[in-house]
Amino acid sequence: MTSNSVSRPLNTANSSLVPMLIIGALFFVFGFVTWLNGALIPFLQMVCQLTETQALMVAFCFYVAYVVMALPAAMVLEKTGYRMGMVIGLALIALGALLFVPAALSREFALFLGAQFIMGSGLTILQTASNPYIVKIGPEESAAARIAVMGLLNKAAGVLAPLLFTALVLGDFAHISSASLAAMTEAERSSQIASMSNGLVVPYVGMAVVLLLLAGALKLSSLPEISMDDSDTEVADAGSVLQFPQLVLGAIALFCYVGVEVVAGDTIGLYGSKLGIENATSLTSLTMFGMVAGYLAGLVLIPRYLKQQTALLLSAVLGLLLTALIMFADPQQQSLSFLWGWAGFSEIPDVITYVALLGLANAMVWPSLWPLALTGLGKFTSKGAAVLIMGIAGGAVLPLGYGLLADNAGSQTAYMIMLPCYLFILYYAVFGYRLRRWG
Incomplete structure (x- = not known):
């Protein structure tokens, strides 16, 4: 743990408010990134012409990171402290988002899976740091209420993510489905898939920029380091x-x-x-x-x-x-x-x-x-x-x-x-x- 750790929770409402807002933003990020998969899976099934088993590897690579990276995440937090751990987690998610650009341009499914694993790894570090942090930033007897608020932010982001994905990525192609693609000629299908795949580039670059800005703001913030010992x-x-x-x-x-x-x-x-x-x-x-x-x-x-x-x-x-x-x-x-x-x-x-x-x-x-x-x-x-x-x-x-x-x-x-x-x-x-x- 870093030397500037403090061993007591932040017990006053004023001292807890800013950390609550910051961690609330992170929980929104959790929900957005996690439930974006619900829109991404059917999209990649169409773009990469996958079976359902292949398409669901998107979820597998994302969630398996929680198992593979759980212990490394704990080691990172021991070395860096919880605030810097959150910064590293956000940066990793941004890196995974940027990897979507070459994946989209090449339509190489393996690159998409690699990007998903990196995003899942970043989220593992972020969650390992922020979940105990939300307990420690205020009185223990009100921890359940804080967790409940964080959960609502997480699920609200889950409502928004697929709608935003459809609006920004698909745009004029929102009416396209696996059934309609199958009915097209080979030439029409190839052209449609190329246009759809290219639609990933700008939104994912934008997501990476937002995540990096959030990481920078978090690094410069007054969020205190709290000892979990x-x-x-x-x-x-x-x-x-x-x-x-x-x-x-x-x-x-x-x-x-x-x-x-x-x-x-x-x-x-x-x-x-x-x-x-x-x-x-x-x-x-x-x-x-x-x-x-x-x-x-x-x-x-x-x-x-x-x-x-x-x-x-x-x-x-x-x-x-x-x-x-x-x-x-x-x-x-x-x-x-x-x-x-x-x-x-x-x-x-x-x-x-x-x-x-x-x-x-x-x-x-x-x-x-x-x-x-x-x-x-x-x-x-x-x-x-x-x-x-x-x-x-x-x-x-x-x-x-x-x-x-x-x-x-x-x-x-x-x-x-x-x-x-x-x-x-x-x-x-x-x-x-x-x-x-x-x-």
């Missing part, structure tokens, strides 16, 4: 963090949750494009809108009206119900289209509506699961949190599984991959979180 979290010599069933099962549940969250957010555009929906790259915004609505409901209901485990149970049940509806819905039926007129979608099949509503089912899983998994860990809490973070790998693995199923059994049937995930979350909500010893 806590003697109470030193792990005892005896035992292992894996001795706690509620933690290990919670990490598996988190793996399942992040997997279904990414499947819901990142495949809706792919499926919509296959069904011929115009502006399909914007469909992720509908899933994110569901998450925002669920998040707001959770803030009102928990814990006054709902216990955390009850919210987790209801989330799992709703996820199972919606998954069943997705699998057996008529792709041509549009009885629920009226729900999305505000978003500019006039003809949305019900099956797409069910995928979007998964955002509502998923919203409260993360905030409900974490406290249940960490209950009773005592001095093992910090290591337990690290184990839970590894569950983010579900965002890399489950979408690939969906892609393999989609290529072999069809996109609609492929959503069955979510059934065992929601069943495990349901098990954890009913039984798993109660366990305190193995056997």
